[in-house]
Amino acid sequence: xxxxxxxxxxxxxxxxxxxxxxxxxxxxxxxxxxxxxxxxxxxxxxxxxxxxxxxxxxxxxxxxxxxxxxxxxxxxxxxxxxxxxxxxxxxxxxxxxxxxxxxxxxxxxxxxxxxxxxxxxxxxxxxxxxxxxxxxxxxxxxxxxxxxxxxxxxxxxxxxxxxxxx
Amino acid sequence: xxxxxxxxxxxxxxxxxxxxxxxxxxxxxxxxxxxxxxxxxxxxxxxxxxxxxxxxxxxxxxxxxxxxxxxxxxxxxxxxxxxxxxxxxxxxxxxxxxxxxxxxxxxxxxxxxxxxxxxxxxxxxxxxxxxxxxxxxxxxxxxxxxxxxxxxxxxxxxxxxxxxxxxxxxxxxxxxxxxxxxxxxxxxxxxxxxxxxxxxxxxxxxxxxxxxxxxxxxxxxxxxxxxxxxxxxxxxxxxxxxxxxxxxxxxxxxxxxxxxxxxxxxxxxxxxxxxxxxxxxxxxxxxxxxxxxxxxxxxxxxxxxxxxxxxxxxxxxxxxxxxxxxxxxxxxxxxxxxxxxxxxxxxxxxxxxxxxxxxxxxxxxxxxxxxxxxxxxxxxxxxxxxxxxxxxxxxxxxxxxxxxxxxxxxxxxxxxxxxxxxxxxxxxxxxxxxxxxxxxxxxxxxxxxxxxxxxxxxxxxxxxxxxxxxxxxxxxxxxxxxxxxxxxxxxxxxxxxxxxxxxxxxxxxxxxxxxxxxxxxxxxxxxxxxxxxxxxxxxxxxxxxxxxxxxxxxxxxxxxxxxxxxxxxxxxxxxxxxxxxxxxxxxxxxxxxxxxxxxxxxxxxxxxxxxxxxxxxxxxxxxxxxxxxxxxxxxxxxxxxxxxxxxxxxxxxxxxxxxxxxxxxxxxxxxxxxxxxxxxxxxxxxxxxxxxxxxxxxxxxxxxxxxxxxxxxxxxxxxxxxxxxxxxxxxxxxxxxxxxxxxxxxxxxxxxxxxxxxxxxxxxxxxxxxxxxxxxxxxxxxxxxxxxxxxxxxxxx
Ligand code: FES
Ligand code: FES
Numbered sequence: 026x027x028x029x030x031x032x033x034x035x036x037x038x039x040x041x042x043x044x045x046x047x048x049x050x051x052x053x054x055x056x057x058x059x060x061x062x063x064x065x066x067x068x069x070x071x072x073x074x075x076x077x078x079x080x081x082x083x084x085x086x087x088x089x090x091x092x093x094x095x096x097x098x099x100x101x102x103x104x105x106x107x108x109x110x111x112x113x114x115x116x117x118x119x120x121x122x123x124x125x126x127x128x129x130x131x132x133x134x135x136x137x138x139x140x141x142x143x144x145x146x147x148x149x150x151x152x153x154x155x156x157x158x159x160x161x162x163x164x165x166x167x168x169x170x171x172x173x174x175x176x177x178x179x180x181x182x183x184x185x186x187x188x189x190x191x
Numbered sequence: 192x193x194x195x196x197x198x199x200x201x202x203x204x205x206x207x208x209x210x211x212x213x214x215x216x217x218x219x220x221x222x223x224x225x226x227x228x229x230x231x232x233x234x235x236x237x238x239x240x241x242x243x244x245x246x247x248x249x250x251x252x253x254x255x256x257x258x259x260x261x262x263x264x265x266x267x268x269x270x271x272x273x274x275x276x277x278x279x280x281x282x283x284x285x286x287x288x289x290x291x292x293x294x295x296x297x298x299x300x301x302x303x304x305x306x307x308x309x310x311x312x313x314x315x316x317x318x319x320x321x322x323x324x325x326x327x328x329x330x331x332x333x334x335x336x337x338x339x340x341x342x343x344x345x346x347x348x349x350x351x352x353x354x355x356x357x358x359x360x361x362x363x364x365x366x367x368x369x370x371x372x373x374x375x376x377x378x379x380x381x382x383x384x385x386x387x388x389x390x391x392x393x394x395x396x397x398x399x400x401x402x403x404x405x406x407x408x409x410x411x412x413x414x415x416x417x418x419x420x421x422x423x424x425x426x427x428x429x430x431x432x433x434x435x436x437x438x439x440x441x442x443x444x445x446x447x448x449x450x451x452x453x454x455x456x457x458x459x460x461x462x463x464x465x466x467x468x469x470x471x472x473x474x475x476x477x478x479x480x481x482x483x484x485x486x487x488x489x490x491x492x493x494x495x496x497x498x499x500x501x502x503x504x505x506x507x508x509x510x511x512x513x514x515x516x517x518x519x520x521x522x523x524x525x526x527x528x529x530x531x532x533x534x535x536x537x538x539x540x541x542x543x544x545x546x547x548x549x550x551x552x553x554x555x556x557x558x559x560x561x562x563x564x565x566x567x568x569x570x571x572x573x574x575x576x577x578x579x580x581x582x583x584x585x586x587x588x589x590x591x592x593x594x595x596x597x598x599x600x601x602x603x604x605x606x607x608x609x610x611x612x613x614x615x616x617x618x619x620x621x622x623x624x625x626x627x628x629x630x631x632x633x634x635x636x637x638x639x640x641x642x643x644x645x646x647x648x649x650x651x652x653x654x655x656x657x658x659x660x661x662x663x664x665x666x667x668x669x670x671x672x673x674x675x676x677x678x679x680x681x682x683x684x685x686x687x688x689x690x691x692x693x694x695x696x697x698x699x700x701x702x703x704x705x706x707x708x709x710x711x712x713x714x715x716x717x718x719x720x721x722x723x724x725x726x727x728x729x730x731x732x733x734x735x736x737x738x739x740x741x742x743x744x745x746x747x748x749x750x751x752x753x754x755x756x757x758x759x760x761x762x763x764x765x766x767x768x769x770x771x772x773x774x775x776x777x778x779x780x781x782x783x784x785x786x787x788x789x790x791x792x793x794x795x796x797x798x799x800x801x802x803x804x805x806x807x808x809x810x811x812x813x814x815x816x817x818x819x820x821x822x823x824x825x826x827x828x829x830x831x832x833x834x835x836x837x838x839x840x841x842x843x844x845x846x847x848x849x850x851x852x853x854x855x856x857x858x859x860x861x862x863x864x865x866x867x868x869x870x871x872x873x874x875x876x877x878x879x880x881x882x883x884x885x886x887x888x889x890x891x892x893x894x895x896x897x898x899x900x901x902x903x904x905x906x907x908x909x910x911x912x913x914x915x916x917x918x919x920x921x922x923x924x925x926x927x928x929x930x931x932x933x934x935x936x937x938x939x940x941x942x943x944x945x946x947x948x949x950x951x952x953x954x955x956x957x958x959x960x961x962x963x964x965x966x967x968x969x970x971x972x973x974x975x976x977x978x979x980x981x982x983x984x985x986x987x988x
Contacts, residue, residue: 042318044318045318049317052233052234053236053316053317056236057227058227058230058231058233058234059226059227059228059229060227061231061233061399061400061450062233063399063400063401063450063483064483064905064906065482065483065484065905065906066483066905066906066907068905068906068907069399069483069906071399098227099226099227100226100227100228102226102227103226108225108226112225112226113225115221115225116217116218116221116222116225117217119218119871119872119874119875121221121224121225121705122451122705122706122707122875122879123398123399123400123448123449123450123451123704123705124220124221124223124224124225124229124448124450124705125229125231125398125399125400125450125451126399127224127225128227131225146919149914150914150915151914151915153913153914154913154914154915155913156913157399157906157911157913158399158914159397159398159399159451159453159879159883159911160399160451160705160875160879161875161878161879161882162875162877162878162879162880162881162882162917162920163878163882163913163914163917164878164917164919164920165874165875165878166914167914167919
């Protein structure tokens with residue numbers, strides 16, 4: 026069957042098997058290997074991408090179901106060569122070790138911050154609780170997200186200050 | 192120096208410090224990972240690449256009557272189907288394990304565990320390969336399985352390993368350490384003797400990336416390239432050469448980015464061998480990636496020890512001796528990855544951190560109809576089991592003596608002046624300041640206040656528990672006279688080249704699975720040479736580009752390869768010094784090394800930087816007599832002893848009296864891994880291990896039903912902690928350098944996995960003290976805690 030969707034802002038049309046999972050479509054057909062696969066049962070969250078701005082487990086979505094929708098993956102986090110604050114936060118606070126869970130964690134974190142610019146530790150833990158990291162023990166992931174939140178708040182403040190000065 | 196780890200939110204890693212050497216430094220590998228540009232095994236796509244899938248046994252024990260592959264072969268996208276019989280024709284149906292046993296690559300005669308490899312399908316794509324599996328028809332004749340390890344040696348137990356000449360039982364090996372008679376004598380005269388049965392259940396490393404490979408055989412050059420999820424690419428290359436008869440120089444093993452290892456990626460699995468065979472036969476690249484269930488049911492598990500612990504002491508709390516009898520479940524094939532002379536790994540350190548008069552262990556290992564493996568999951572070769580045993584026993588003794596467990600430990604820890612300390616089982620602990628670490632953990636946790644709070648809560652009927660553990664690890668295998676894996680000595684090579692412009696490339700024999708070697712090893716070389724870490728490229732994980740060495744597991748990278756990196760840098764520095772003496776026209780003895788530059792003693796205006804020297808080493812001018820051009824060196828480091836990191840952990844739990852659910856409220860971890868190279872990475876290693884420990888203590892277990900069906904075959908059944916089950920960690924450290932390691936560093940990768948389970952269990956048992964129990968086995972799920980609260984803690988087997 027034919028499927029047309031938008032991936033990281035680019036329109037994509039492809040001929041696919043109807044049973045093809047979105048995660049395999051992204052990885053094997055589009056070469057977007059930043060989205061990972063880690064389980065058979067929708068438990069690990071290494072595959073999290075956005076579907077119309079909502080984090081979903083792409084192992085649990087058929088590529089066909091993404092037809093007509095907008096998908097955003099980790100490869101779409103960086104904008105104009107500038108890392109997203111979430112990406113910077115993960116580097117600053119050692120929010121990753123092997124890096125396998127990281128893309129999924131960052132997609133969830135970005136979605137959280139878009140809704141809630143200053144989440145509490147509990148809210149961050151809750152947000153990533155459908156995902157597993159076997160390396161970090163989560164505390165540094167929480168700090169990474171807090172770093173991004175603090176960074177964005179300081180940026181907003183700065184631009185406000187510039188705005189009121191002019 | 193004693194410093195407390197800080198973890199307030201403003202203490203983010205700060206590259207502004209720009210350490211030329213040790214210190215907190217952001218990781219060099221992260222820019223690719225945060226962009227989704229890591230390069231893991233399953234990311235590899237080669238032209239014409241085929242996909243392989245494995246048909247696995249649904250039975251734990253069954254004879255194979257027939258295999259019909261015709262329907263699978265008729266599938267339009269299937270390129271090949273291979274069975275054990277096909278491999279047997281090539282002499283490849285069996286392969287050696289890392290512990291001198293053999294393991295079936297594809298079953299020929301019978302299957303010996305559920306999930307065992309029976310046949311493979313190679314097809315044009317992932318999904319078609321799986322379709323092909325559905326079309327293979329295998330007739331099995333089920334046999335009674337051996338599941339309960341306690342009955343494996345019963346006279347009427349079915350014999351699992353009838354493939355072994357003359358094998359008439361399920362006995363795998365017996366092993367002992369310590370002095371049985373001396374220990375008996377101490378027990379005979381001891382005022383207090385306590386014993387306790389303790390189970391360390393089977394658990395699984397379950398890295399987020401499963402195992403897999405891409406095999407690519409070039410029939411023109413005869414060269415095989417294998418990209419694979421391997422923690423030990425060099426060892427794997429040699430073993431493929433030995434097993435498959437491929438010439439070693441025509442094998443290139445590459446470990447690309449690895450999505451976590453934890454020991455799971457040390458063994459060679461049948462899937463790798465099958466993918467290689469498929470590529471050899473089909474002349475195409477072949478990819479194989481496990482699914483999660485395959486990973487959990489067939490690859491290297493960990494633990495699975497039934498232990499009887501005994502401890503002897505005086506009434507006033509002097510521990511005299513520890514004795515244990517262990518029944519070890521090794522599954523269907525002995526796939527333990529440990530130095531060959533250590534069939535029980537380093538379990539011999541079960542004497543813990545205490546000054547004892549005697550110790551003895553006897554172990555019997557058996558075969559059962561379960562997956563092979565045996566050492567994995569960040570255990571430092573069975574030290575996890577050893578530490579759990581002794582730290583539980585000390586708590587059991589504390590209860591018996593009605594003594595505070597911290598006080599009992601303080602009274603018995605090996606004292607600083609006793610190092611190097613030879614244990615009653617022959618291990619030479621290199622250095623330690625144990626009491627300092629334990630006191631720091633108590634201060635950090637506010638131990639006295641916690642005990643007061645506990646008393647108040649208990650009075651109100653609340654179940655709060657405080658658990659301690661003190662551990663010593665033995666890591667960095669190992670001295671080649673004692674330690675080898677299948678005859679390969681456990682030394683590690685390192686090569687360093689400084690280019691003319693002063694930029695360096697260091698080539699390691701070990702391989703990172705998330706530990707941050709690209710950063711840490713650059714820092715080690717930077718510290719020795721004064722070249723900024725950013726100017727040092729770390730090459731690892733590719734046998735064509737790196738010197739031989741045994742790989743990354745058992746926390747051996749820093750103790751062994753880290754030493755090699757420091758030594759090779761010093762060798763380069765020695766040569767640089769000679770060149771510098773020529774440049775400055777003084778004798779070598781008149782030069783002083785100031786991180787990054789040689790200067791003439793007493794005249795700091797006359798100096799040359801390491802970069803100046805590098806240019807001269809390759810330049811046109813004359814070099815001092817006898818000095819060859821270029822600036823590079825290589826070493827192979829053979830450690831003289833293991834390193835012995837240690838730590839003191841305190842865990843605080845609250846148990847819900849209504850449900851038995853355990854909440855880990857607080858966890859304080861004080862670690863001592865000697866010289867610290869990168870604080871940030873060390874803290875990360877500790878956090879990860881603590882989470883593993885909480886997982887094992889509270890939820891993780893590979894369970895089987897009586898037919899040998901694996902009940903933990905998915906992440907829905909094999910539970911791993913999420914962010915909601917673990918607290919924010921409080922870490923701190925002391926620094927007691929290793930006296931024999933070139934930079935004084937010890938391993939840290941597994942300390943927390945080793946040290947945390949007893950702290951958690953001790954805390955839970957402490958919380959449940961009002962119910963009169965003194966031990967409960969992991970995993971302490973709500974229902975099992977509930978059983979314990981009824982006064983009947985049940986073993987999990
Ligand atoms: S792959 Fe595990 S949740 Fe999607
Ligand atoms: S960083 Fe390895 S799984 Fe999260």
